[in-house]
Amino acid sequence: MRTAHVIRTPDQQLRIFVSSTLQELAAERRATRAAIERLHLAPVMFELGASPHPPRELYRAYLDQSDVFLGVYWERYGWVAPDESVSGLEDEYNLCPPDLPRLLYVKSPANREPKLTELLGRIRDDDRAAYKYFETAKELGRLVEADLATLLAERFDQSRVLLTADVLSDADRVVEPVRLPVALTDLIGRDRDIAAIGGMLASGTRLVTLTGPGGIGKSRLAIAAARAAESQFADGAVFVDLSAVHNPDRVAHTIAQALGVRDTGDAPVLENLDTALGDRRILLLLDNFEQVLDAAPVLTALLAAAPGVAAIVTSRSLLRVSAEQSYEVGPLADDSSLNLFVERAKAAKPDFELTAANSDTIARVCTAVDGAPLAIELAAARIRVLSPADLLDRLDRGLAVLVGGGRDLPERQQTIRRTIEWSTQLLDAGQRRLLARLGVFEGGFTLEAAEFVGATAAPGDADAGGDVLTDLTALVDNSLVGPHDSGERPGFSMQAIVREYAREQLAASGESDRIRDAHARFFLELGDRVESQLKGERQREWMRRLGDERDNLRAAERFLLSSRDWDRAARLAFSLYLYWWVAGLLGEVRTWMDEALDSRDELSDHTRAIALYFTRTIMFWKDPDGSVAADLTESADLFHRVGDPDGEGLTRISLALALLAGGKPDTERAREVMDTSLSLFRGSGSLWGESMALVLLGRVALLQRKVPEARDHFEQSLAITRRTDDIVGQRIASYHLGWALLLLGQVDEARADFALSVTLSASLGHAEGVAYGIEGMVAVAALAGDAVRAGRLAGAARALRERSGTHNGPMFTFHQRYLDRLAEDGKGEQLEEAITAGRALTVEQAVAEALAGAEHEDPPGDYR
Structure with missing residues (x-):
């Protein structure tokens, strides 16, 4: 059951479902998308929704996940599929949940098709919808932006009380457990x-x-x-x-x-x-x-x-x-097989009915495919164009002549694979080619990625790949490709056995390497495109989108590594550096770059610089013999040689950290290294790099006991990251600023910065950042002599570190000395009990406790 919609602040990526015909309103759709994105909202523009064979369950799911319905209409009513009574355009409006705000825009003048005139008349009479006319795409963009802004403003007060709840909801996902998938259809007979x-x-x-x-x-x-x-x-x-x-x-x-x-x-x-x-x-x-x-x-x-x-x-x-x-797990019972067939047949042909005349035929269809659910779904998808009798006849003849699946496979698996092959034989050549090519994806894939791979041309082939969108729609309609929830944009996936079949066909076609290379090129271009956006206002969006593509990114990297294409492998890794770090995947990237270094191939200077950076930067705090610092120095020199100032500046940050690690930090050399790093970033115009370099200069100042100077560096960094909407950078700067302010005795200000660090880290799902922020709050509580609060938060932070695998905290946090002082003041037993209790807190509870608004008096003693 849907909950009431509450429009929250624009930075929370609300979803705006856009419904329209495609070709005649292409310019208007672009203007609508631009207006939505200017408000930092997420357009849900599901192109398949208005295509010849609308996958109703798919766009119903996306409507259910959207916050506003936005319709744009002109002359065309849209195509009505065989055995359908309405077009995809009208069906989207009919399926719109009743509580969803509706903004409708009609282009004039127009020579409208009668069925669209009828639909618009019904919409005008619907008191739930706001209805406006426009003449140009530019005017539409202004209307959409103004109306969405007004809608947000009107409902903002309703959501103000939910802001804290939103932070806590983010906190609950910090350790990012992958919960059980939610199916779009019911499970039958199990x-x-x-x-x-x-x-x-x-x-x-x-x-x-x-x-x-x-x-x-x-x-x-x-x-x-x-x-x-x-x-x-x-x-x-x-x-x-x-x-x-x-x-x-x-x-x-x-x-x-x-x-x-x-x-x-x-x-x-x-x-x-x-x-x-x-x-x-x-x-x-x-x-x-x-x-x-x-x-x-x-x-x-x-x-x-x-x-x-x-x-x-x-x-x-x-x-x-x-x-x-x-x-x-055995086949479905006869009655369950029949029920599954009917359900899937109705999805393909809504007016399909089980009758006395066809029930025996359908039962025989289910028997022919051995009661296997996937095979039943593949057969039922054909009911759109075949009668039950025709379906049984074609299925019987098809399975009799097919021998695919391998004679060494279990009999039921042979039947399933033959049913897959039978389904593909009924497709045209372009659809079969696209199915084979889609086998290159790992996990799910987006429409954009499918179009890129599907449209890849063979050498000397002017026709790249036909109409990919139409072919993909056919695969969806035939249950060979299914809807896959990938957030704000349509996504797709295939069952494992269908993917296996697709890959076999791709290998047999002789174009496997070329399509795998196209797959890698798509993600290389994606990495190039989003590298800068990962450091700005679309940071959260891209972190989540790249998380959805994690398996495909790995597959692209593995193809490049197996091809010994070290330059492109390094390029893909380096363009997404910030994602790998926040997602906690630097260890895996290190193994990739170790392959390049261990290959004995001659690497380009840039590739060697990247490989040395990734393999050494995660070891900066373990450098007893100085070898890590030496390799990072080589990496920085190589970046300098090839004219990559940002790569050099980033490497010098890791070099400075290596120099600060251990029992005898070399603060003077670290300062020299960071002065150079700051100059490099300022020279290249990299505000993200400048903000990071300022944090490291602040850390050097802290170690040199120049606390006011450190505070100034951290404040400059925070100002830059706020200006650029860099959430990762804000988290880092606010955390460090909190420590400088605490050392200067500005406890309330420090508490506010630690709270900001916790909140931003939770919004990113960055477990390590949440732990750091909570540890700052530990020191604030300890300064006030509150052993219970300090202990509970310390226990929660320890548990979070253990459960997220982030153990190198001592290099970056200083709260233990405050806990030790509490123990020295006779509160050791109380503190240990509280730490034990804090370990039992969930991340959500720990964040709530850290952000609790209790104000503390000035500390009773000097715990600094």
Whole structure:
């Protein structure tokens, strides 16, 4: 059930669903998008919505996730698909949730089609909609911007009380556990299976493996069973998608990623996982384990180290490890098969009905495909153009002559794969070619990415790839490609067995390497395009979007590495540096760049500079013999040689950190290094780099006990990051400024800056930043002599660091000395009890407690 819409502040990326015909309003759509983005809102412009075969469930899902409906109309009513009564344009308006604000714009003059005139008459009579006329695209842009701004202003007061709640909602995602996916359709015929699996978990079984062929419904069943059993686990259920993992060595990293444990590269991931899971009650769902069976001992080792953890695994084969209990997923029962067919047939053809005349035929269709859910869906999708009798006849003849799937596969899996092949034989050549090319993606993919890869031309081929949008729509209509929620823009995915089939066809076509290269080029160009935007006002948006593309970014990088294309591999890594860092993936990037350095190939100066930077920067605080500083110096020199001042400036920041680490910080040389870094960034005009260099100069000043100078540097940095809407930079600057102000005795001001650091870090999902900010609040509470508050926050910060795998805090925080002083003043026992209690706080509770508004008197003593 939908909750009432509350329009919040523009920086919270509200979604504006835009409905219109495509070609005749192309200029107007561009003007609308620009107006929406000027208000920092997110346009949801789902191009498939008005295409010949509208995927209703997909745009219904996006309407449900939107905050405002915006319609633009002129002359065309839109195409009506066979057996449909309305166009996609009218269907979008009909499906608009009743509580969604509606802004409608009609272009005049016009020679409208009668059905559009009828629709507009109904809309005018709808008192829920604001209805305006316009003449030009420019005028439309002004109207949209003004009306959305007014709507936001009118509802802002309603949402003011929710601002704190929004921060806390962000905080709950800081450790970024991947929760169970929400399906767009109901699960049919699996109630007994769900109960049986739940019973196994309730009886103490800690490893349940669901086996069966691809397409039998293991993943959907596992998700439903995990959701039903989730209440047995205090820390909930976490989804670990292994479909994009092909190397067993990457399984531990994937589990860590799903749990929100960062791969910072400074400690083994398994060690971090053991720490993160040690005291938790959590259910892991590991999907598609069959391709990484050699990693089964990793899973059993984790379960042995964490007695409160249980796992549901889906796999076509047993893991064959101790404590494993198997559950074979079989075909649907006859009545459930029939119900599934009818549901999917209605989605394809809304007026389809099960009748006495066709029920036996449909039952035979379900039998022909062995009651396998995927095969039933593929067959039902054809009901749009085939009668049940025609469908059965074509299916019988098609399966009889097809031999795809491999004779060594289980019989039911052969049937599923033959059904996939039968479905593709009914497509035209362009649609089959696009399906094969889409197999190159890992996980989901956007419409933009699909169009780029699908339109890649073969050598000497003037026709790049036909009409990709139309072909993609056909694949959606035929259930070979499905909708995938990727946030503000339409996304798609394929079931694992369909992706396997697509990749086989791509390999057989002989264009696998060329399409993989096109895939890599798309993400290289994306990295180039967003590099600067990651440092400005669209930072949060791009952090989230790149998170959605994480598996595809990895696949692109792996292709470049396997091709020994070191220059482009380094370019992709370096353009997204800020994302890798905030997402906690620098450890993985380090392994990529180690491959380049270990290859014995001659690397270009720029590539070697990047590789040295990534492999050494995460080790700056472990440099007993000075080798890290020496390699970072070489990296900086190489950046200088090739004329990359920003790369040189960034490397000098890491070099300065290495010089400040250890028992005897070299502050004088660090200051020299940072003066050069600051000059480089100012010379190149990089405000982001300038703000970072100022923070490091402030850190040098703190170590030299020049606190007022440090404060000035931090304030300059904060001013720059506010001017550029750089949230990461604001978080860093405000945190450091808090410490300078605290050392100067300005406790209230320090508290405000630490609170800002916590809030901004939560909004980014940056666990390490939240921990830093809370640790600053620990010092504030300790200065006031509040052992309970200081201890609870310290315990929460420690638990957060353990659960997120961020352990190098002592280099950047100073709160322990304040806790020690409390203990020396006789509050040690009270403090330890509070620390234990604080460890039990969730991230959301810890952030709420850190931001609690209790004001403190000046400290009773000098704890500085």
